Amino acid sequence: MTITQKILAKAAGLDTVRPGQLISAKLDMVLGNDITTPVAINEFEKNGFGSVFDRTRISLVMDHFTPNKDIKAATLTKQCRTFARKYDILNYFDVGDMGIEHALIPEKGLAAPGECIIGADSHTCTYGALGAFSTGVGSTDMAAGMATGTAWFKVPSAIKFELSGKLPPHTSGKDVILHIIGKIGVDGALYRSMEFTGSGLSSLTMDDRLTIANMAIEAGAKNGVFEVDDITREYLKGRVSRPYTEFTADSDDDYDEVIKTDLSEIKPTVAFPHLPENTKTIDEITEKVPIDQAVIGSCTNGRISDMRKAAAVLKGRRIAKDVRCIVIPATQSIYLQCIKEGLAEIFINAGCVFSTPTCGPCLGGHMGILAEGERAVSTTNRNFVGRMGHPGSEVYLASPETAAAAAVKGYIGSDIFAL
Secondary structure, eight states, X not given: OOHHHHHHHHHHTOSOOOTTOEEEEEOSEEEXXXXXXXXXXXXXXXXXXXXXXXXXXXXXXXXXXXXXXXXXXXXXXXXXXXXXXXXXXXXXXXXXXXXXXXXXXXXXXXXXXXXXXXXSSGGGGGGGGGTOEEEEOOHHHHHHHHHHSEEEEEOOEEEEEEEESOOOTTOOHHHHHHHHHHHHOTTTTTTEEEEEESXXXXXXXXXXXXXXXXXXXXXXXXXXXXXOOHHHHHHHTTTOOSOOOOOOOSOGGGSSEEEEEEGGGOOOEEEOTTOXXXXXXXXXXXXXXXXXXXXXXXXXHOSHHHHHHHHHHHTTOOOOTTOEEEEEOSBHHHHHHHHHTTHHHHHHHHXXXXXXXXXXXXXXXXXXXXXXXXXXXXXXXXXXXXTTBOTTOEEEEOOHHHHHHHHHHTEEOTTTTOO
8 A cells, every 4th residue: 555545544444445445534633724614613513513523633723814804804713713612622723823724733743644634725735744644625524524533535546756866956845846746737646645755855854845745736636745754753853742653655566656856956946827837947937027026935835944045045135126025934933933033134124024924815815915917926836817816917836045036136037046
């Protein structure tokens, strides 16, 4: 079996599972946010549930429209808050104690190797970076999961991504996953697991891995998962005290295909509108693409290493005239670390907005909506039509370093690192 199949077999109480098999699995965590949880609560109550399966295994994170942007957002958050109080949900995170959910959950030690996790948000696949099976579901499945602690799955087949080499300068996990999606397409891993292994793992930080796993869904994958190694174990120290199980795949024969990637050949990569697969390395960009906005943050790239890389580019420089740059640390602790390290000062001196943690602009929610005809370079994960605002706007996906360099230059182009 593959890593994912072994985790699902354990969760289903079975010795083995096979691709395509339908199983009922016990859940280690059920996750929701301020947009998806209210729908789940409505279903929970409509179906007459009067209790949750485990108050310690449900996580509710208010992050998409918080601090509340309008009356509707405030009403939805109030509904979540009331539900959390009623059922004494241990892991409820609100303003002042919250963060962007897919950065906060690993930071708080709420995901661990071998666990089976669902979340009513498509980027729940992030926790595969820790060796967990983690996938996004609809709010109805979230409601059933909160009540019963179980969910059904069709066991996925898998693609093995064998990584070798070491990333060159100005590249990171974001460039790796954009490279892969550009290669296999947005449906290249449709309802399959993307499983990452190989000698190249040793050169990828946990932040790199979280970014790569986060965007597995952008290739259509059911989940993304990394083989557990010493880097994983070191990250878990002091965060996860409960027992966990590490799984490795049995053999290459268990995979649909094996794709080899030499990290040393990865270049800074940008996904052009309107799909994450529409990628170009910066040396392939023949004409300058003027931008109106840069966003550095999100569940994909709002971690402390992302902040440091962006600050290294912006230090002593100014954002180009007529460009708005919005920097959003992904959690309160990252926000505080930015202040302690002087990164916040660098961002502000460069002419950036330094925001409290929120998903905000990523989904066109608030804190950076685009008008018709505007372009943004963003470290977020999607660039669909209208993703960050007007249907006539454009989003270019990139790493924090690339986004920061483009913000200084005022455009996306092959010479942006010649600062």
